[in-house]
Each structure stands twice: as C-alpha cells, then as structure tokens.
Amino acid sequence: MLRNVAVPVINTVSPFEFAVACEVFGMDRSDQGVPNFDFAVCSERPGEPVPTAMGFSVATAHGFDRLAEADLIVVPATKPREGPIPDALVRELRAADERGAWIMSLCSGAFTLAKAGLLDGRRATAHWMNAEELAREFPGVKVELDVLYVEDGNIITSAGTAAGIDACLHLVRKELGTRVASMIARRMVVPPQRDGGQRQYVESPVPEVEADSLQPLLEWAVENLTEDLSVQALARRAVMSERTFARRFRAETGATPHTWVTAQRVLLARRLLEDTDASIEQVASRTGLGTAAILRHHFTRLVGTTPQSYRRTFRFAS
Known part of the structure; x- marks a missing residue:
C-alpha cells in the first residue's frame, strides 16, 4: 500500500x-x-x-x-x-x-x-x-x-x-x-483522468474549426453515458457534420469520440464497482456499455484487470 x-x-x-x-x-x-x-x-x-x-x-x-x-x-x-x-x-x-x-x-x-x-x-x-x-x-x-x-x-x-x-x-x-x-x-480542480497524449500540445499549425468549444457537449455526455453517444448522435447534437465533428473532437480532446466515450464509461464503471453492490450486468447497463461481456472487454483493456478482480481490490478502499 x-x-x-x-x-x-x-x-x-x-x-x-x-x-x-x-x-x-x-x-x-x-x-x-x-x-x-x-x-x-x-x-x-x-x-x-x-x-x-x-x-x-x-x-x-x-x-x-x-x-x-x-x-x-x-x-x-x-x-x-x-x-x-x-x-x-x-x-x-x-x-x-x-x-x-x-x-x-x-x-x-x-x-x-x-x-x-x-x-x-x-x-x-x-x-x-x-x-x-x-x-x-x-x-x-x-x-x-x-x-x-x-x-x-x-x-x-x-x-x-x-x-x-x-x-x-x-x-x-x-x-x-x-x-x-x-x-x-x-x-x-483538475480532471481525475485525462485522455489523449501530449502530441496535441506539440507546436504545429492550428487546424481551422467552425464551432465553439465542445466542453458543454462533453459535460452533457459524461452525465448521460447511457444515451446514444455515437459519432452520428453527438454530431447531430453539436449541429455539425460527422466529419467536422470528428476532426473538432480530436483537436480538443486528443482522442476519437469512441475512445473518449469508452474511457468515460469505464471510469464510471470503476466508481460503481468501488462504491456500490451493483452486479456486473447492472454496472454495464448503468455505464452505457450494454452487457457484462462488453464491459469486461473494455475494462480489462483499459484498466488491466477484470471488473470482478478490481472490485475485490478496491470495493472497500477509502
């Protein structure tokens, strides 16, 4: 420890x-x-x-x-x-x-x-x-x-x-x-976990964009992870074409929409596994990942351990 x-x-x-x-x-x-x-x-x-x-x-x-x-x-x-x-x-x-x-x-x-x-x-x-x-x-x-x-x-x-x-x-x-x-x-007063790498900070020409910051959309997405957060759905909500939205999203976050959304859903899953007794299926549903199999796949890939093992380790962490 x-x-x-x-x-x-x-x-x-x-x-x-x-x-x-x-x-x-x-x-x-x-x-x-x-x-x-x-x-x-x-x-x-x-x-x-x-x-x-x-x-x-x-x-x-x-x-x-x-x-x-x-x-x-x-x-x-x-x-x-x-x-x-x-x-x-x-x-x-x-x-x-x-x-x-x-x-x-x-x-x-x-x-x-x-x-x-x-x-x-x-x-x-x-x-x-x-x-x-x-x-x-x-x-x-x-x-x-x-x-x-x-x-x-x-x-x-x-x-x-x-x-x-x-x-x-x-x-x-x-x-x-x-x-x-x-x-x-x-x-x-910082994010608990940022996505993307530092390549986004390397000095390079700034791409032209046609919209204001996506921060309000990102905040909405974090609060609504069970909604349809596909590129198509997010682009519609941002009132952009899918291509423009995808380019703008990577410019602001350093990640693709799918990568960013998946990371946010896994982060919520970690909190639920630590703080609740919800079953793995319930955690999958409440995070928008759908099924326990999909949750296990993304959780193991991003966290390096299974949801069950993570819960055993951190359920009573304080």
Whole structure:
C-alpha cells in the first residue's frame, strides 16, 4: 500500500513539478477521507539552500538517506542539460529500484532517472520539447511521445509540466482506487483522468474549426453515458457534420469520440464497482456499455484487470 513518499530535490529543480508532488502527496486531506502520506522532501545536504530553476532556493530537513524507506520516490523536473546528479541520489534510486519501490519522474526529471541508469531498456516519456534530446542522449531508453505518462514496471515517467498531475493521480488511482484519486483531483480542480497524449500540445499549425468549444457537449455526455453517444448522435447534437465533428473532437480532446466515450464509461464503471453492490450486468447497463461481456472487454483493456478482480481490490478502499 502506498503510504511513504519522498521527493529528492537537486540543483535547478523546477518549482512547478516540485509543487505537484507536494500538492498530491503532501497535503492533509484526512477530513475528506483521503489517507495521509508520510511525506518528506530530501536533499544532499539538509538545511543548505538548493537553487531552483526560477532563481530562489529551497532547504530540506532530510538527506537522501530518507529515500530508503519510501514506497514512492517522486523526482521533479530540472534543467535537462545540467551536470551529473549526486552519487548519493544515484545509490538510493538504484536501491529503490532493486527493492521494487515506485519511482516517478515528472517532466524532465526523466533525465535524472536516465543518468542513474534506471531507464535502460525501459519505455519512458518526457516533455515533448525534451523527448528527442532524451532519446539522443540515452539511446537505451525507449522514448514515447504521444502519451501523458508511461508506466514500465515500477517506474512511471510523465510528459511535460501538467502531465505530472496525471501521472500522480494515475498512481493514486492504481494504489488507492478511483474514489481517492477523484477526491484529490476535485480538491485540485483538475480532471481525475485525462485522455489523449501530449502530441496535441506539440507546436504545429492550428487546424481551422467552425464551432465553439465542445466542453458543454462533453459535460452533457459524461452525465448521460447511457444515451446514444455515437459519432452520428453527438454530431447531430453539436449541429455539425460527422466529419467536422470528428476532426473538432480530436483537436480538443486528443482522442476519437469512441475512445473518449469508452474511457468515460469505464471510469464510471470503476466508481460503481468501488462504491456500490451493483452486479456486473447492472454496472454495464448503468455505464452505457450494454452487457457484462462488453464491459469486461473494455475494462480489462483499459484498466488491466477484470471488473470482478478490481472490485475485490478496491470495493472497500477509502
């Protein structure tokens, strides 16, 4: 169970990604039923200022030896081209990997993991502006671009900046369930689970579109998942041709309508499996997936386990 979290900071640490780790794992939300984490920030020399990428410094109360007891180590972004990382941090990261602890990098924090040798032969990602550099500097890393985060074994790497939130919430969801992840996301005023990858953020010509934002339609769809949400039906509701609607939908969400709708239905299924005693057939009906067989197919494909197994694991998560 995920309980002990440590964040190592080194020279040129990015304040935003550092704050993401603090916000997700360091805040006391016990009044909302969210379990508290034993959270610590660590540096090579506790008490001494560590320069950030924004010109100010932070000081910590713990050394890197604190990483030895962590269930999860979150490595924030730094300036990718900075020099070698401290030997003590390399030792602790490698030891954590060997014992199977979770290790997560945020944005360009993937360079720290790569320098420690943790990403050799593994799939990983980083900010799209740094992905080519990561692949070039560390040819043993299988760099993926069109993702918000990558989980390979016990190591999770996230794409640029805000994708670190997605990666953190993914791990919370995996370890503590959808309910806890959704409560943290609601408190942070962010979606509990985003679809699509970061390719939608890569600099490219913006396609011409002929409609306002689809956000009202997306909100309606989430509240009406048992309705006909085919491309044809959604396009009619948006008063667009199917072709224009499909193009606009991908431009806004990074996913096809079918992929997005299926993900929303599976997300609702997770909540129902955690919070209700509804049968698998009832869950399938209430999510718009129709039958238990269809629910099992999409649920297993997206979540990596069957609805029954998921319920056994998370039914009483709090």
